[in-house]
Amino acid sequence: MDQIKAKLLEEREKVREELARIEEALQERGEYGLGKGDPAVYQWEFNLALREQFKEHLQEIEEALQRMEEGTYGICEECGKPIEIERLEVLPFTSLCIACAKRRQ
Ligand SMILES: [Zn+2]
Known part of the structure; x- marks a missing residue:
């Protein structure tokens, strides 16, 4: 972290x-x-x-x-689940997990 x-x-x-x-x-x-x-x-x-x-x-x-x-x-603001660490390493400022980010697009 x-x-x-x-x-x-x-x-x-x-x-x-x-x-x-x-x-x-x-x-x-x-x-x-x-x-x-x-x-x-x-x-x-x-x-x-x-x-x-x-x-x-x-x-x-x-x-x-x-x-x-x-x-x-590191908690997804949409679904409340932890955001994938691989995702945080690339996009440390993200507030959405992969699934929710895809859904929003
Ligand atoms: Zn999510």
Whole structure:
């Protein structure tokens, strides 16, 4: 479990760095003359979408760490069964077991 926690903390650090980088890129918007079809606009919109994705991911990681604190980590939030350890090793932030994740798709 310590290993998984270390992984989560590492992942959180990475996501935070990515977010900071994206925020910085978004700040540069004013430097472009924003015209429709401008590649810079696409890039900016892409970064905006990316920022949302990373924010969601950060949220998932925070929640996983929270569950670790509470001692409910590794329990599927859908069926209440333990999540497969192989799955947690690959997706330490997941809150669903394989069967429930498949059902949700
Ligand atoms: Zn489940």
